[in-house]
Amino acid sequence: MNLEIIEEIRDVIENRKENPKKDSYVNQLLKNEDKILEKIGEESTELIISTKNLNQENKKQEFIHEAADLLFHTILLCQSQNIDFNEVLKELQKRRK
């Protein structure tokens, strides 16, 4: 499992918070908490729909795309609330049986 990309995304979001960048999607969303919540709702719905479509041909990639979108926006939501996404990963570690 490659968790390096999670760390990279977390870092880039922190970096955008400290040094806003013109034309940055992350900065655009960080300016508006409701927009992030809206995206979480939208991406969740898109993931549900893509799951329902998985029985059709060539829909696996669509599912992967939507799952990645939801994960990215979840990391962004955490970081926007000053909750380090590592805390979420630690919570999962704690649940190990």
Ligand SMILES: N=c1c2ncn([C@@H]3O[C@H](COP(=O)(O)OP(=O)(O)OP(=O)(O)O)[C@@H](O)[C@H]3O)c2ncn1[C@@H]1O[C@H](COP(=O)(O)O)[C@@H](O)[C@H]1O
């Ligand atoms: N991982 C992502 C990432 N995943 C998704 N998105 C954006 O999230 C949005 C998803 O919204 P939509 O679902 O409407 O996108 P869509 O693809 O048009 O629509 P669908 O096909 O999903 O229906 C798109 O605009 C994507 O570009 C992301 N934007 C940024 N990142 C990471 O954040 C970094 C910093 O980005 P900037 O701040 O823009 O420089 C990047 O280098 C990436 O590593």
